[in-house]
Amino acid sequence: MTLDQLENQIRSKGTFLCVGLDTDLEKIPGHLLQQPDPIFAFNKAIIDATAPYCVAYKPNTAFFEAYGVKGWEALERTVVYLNQNYPDHLIIADAKRGDIGNTSTRYAKAFFEEIPCDALTIAPYMGRDSVEPFLEFEGKYAVLLALTSNPGAFDFQTLPIAGQQQLYLEVLEKTQQYKNADRLMYVVGATKAEFLTDIRKVVPEAFLLIPGVGAQGGSLEEVCRYGMNKRVGLLINSSRGIIYASQGADFAQRAGQEAATLQAQMNKMLN
Numbered sequence: 001m002t003l004d005q006l007e008n009q010i011r012s013k014g015t016f017l018c019v020g021l022d023t024d025l026e027k028i029p030g031h032l033l034q035q036p037d038p039i040f041a042f043n044k045a046i047i048d049a050t051a052p053y054c055v056a057y058k059p060n061t062a063f064f065e066a067y068g069v070k071g072w073e074a075l076e077r078t079v080v081y082l083n084q085n086y087p088d089h090l091i092i093a094d095a096k097r098g099d100i101g102n103t104s105t106r107y108a109k110a111f112f113e114e115i116p117c118d119a120l121t122i123a124p125y126m127g128r129d130s131v132e133p134f135l136e137f138e139g140k141y142a143v144l145l146a147l148t149s150n151p152g153a154f155d156f157q158t159l160p161i162a163g164q165q166q167l168y169l170e171v172l173e174k175t176q177q178y179k180n181a182d183r184l185m186y187v188v189g190a191t192k193a194e195f196l197t198d199i200r201k202v203v204p205e206a207f208l209l210i211p212g213v214g215a216q217g218g219s220l221e222e223v224c225r226y227g228m229n230k231r232v233g234l235l236i237n238s239s240r241g242i243i244y245a246s247q248g249a250d251f252a253q254r255a256g257q258e259a260a261t262l263q264a265q266m267n268k269m270l271n
């Protein structure tokens with residue numbers, strides 16, 4: 001998917017919502033546990049209920065990896081189901097990878113070819129040779145952790161380097177020099193909305209993946225006020241707030257309602 005196509009999707013559907021698939025067997029309705037692949041059964045129901053209200057899905061691979069081979073199979077089924085039935089939705093594998101170059105290439109093949117996602121979250125701290133292998137794939141995106149939503153983000157990410165620029169800003173500035181930097185997006189936590197003005201000075205054009213609304217308390221309004229750019233430039237993720245809106249038999253319907261509520265709020269921001 002090109003960024004123009006992504007923007008067109010956002011504008012035509014009036015939403016820049018990304019639904020997070022953090023599927024936990026301890027939280028899904030009990031009746032699904034009888035299914036041959038309960039994780040996929042849950043994801044399929046959530047996807048079918050929320051697809052009209054979002055432009056992206058973010059399976060967090062930890063929630064699949066935790067179940068071993070069965071989890072990987074559920075991840076693959078989920079991605080195949082999305083590609084076959086909802087090809088206009090961006091699929092972001094939230095796996096937070098990044099290693100020496102030849103290993104990064106293997107991660108890229110795993111998530112862009114073997115399990116064909118459109119984007120992959122990457123930890124940038126091993127530097128250029130660990131990130132550029134992910135940028136060699138046309139139509140695919142590396143989503144670098146810039147300023148994360150968790151409290152521990154302040155341990156390192158906001159520290160000034162050698163008394164100068166803060167580390168997260170250095171990450172943004174330096175990675176914009178990488179080859180195929182137009183294939184970069186960045187993670188910025190909704191809980192860090194007050195940093196978005198500075199972030200936009202360094203990456204005015206980039207798409208930002210924003211987790212942290214809903215369960216983590218970030219404000220959709222503030223993120224839009226400080227983070228939106230000419231092409232919208234935002235994908236706002238909500239996981240638990242949508243997929244566990246109900247843990248009963250009406251889970252998919254309630255997930256759809258939560259997604260529709262967020263879509264309506266986002267639509268107002270776009271007009």
Ligand SMILES: O=c1ccn([C@@H]2O[C@H](COP(=O)(O)O)[C@@H](O)[C@H]2O)c(=O)[nH]1
Binds near residue numbers: 189211240
């Ligand atoms: O800075 C980050 C980076 C990633 N995440 C992930 O996003 C979702 C958020 O889930 P909620 O239930 O909506 O809080 C989850 O998969 C995190 O691992 C993040 O929260 N912050």
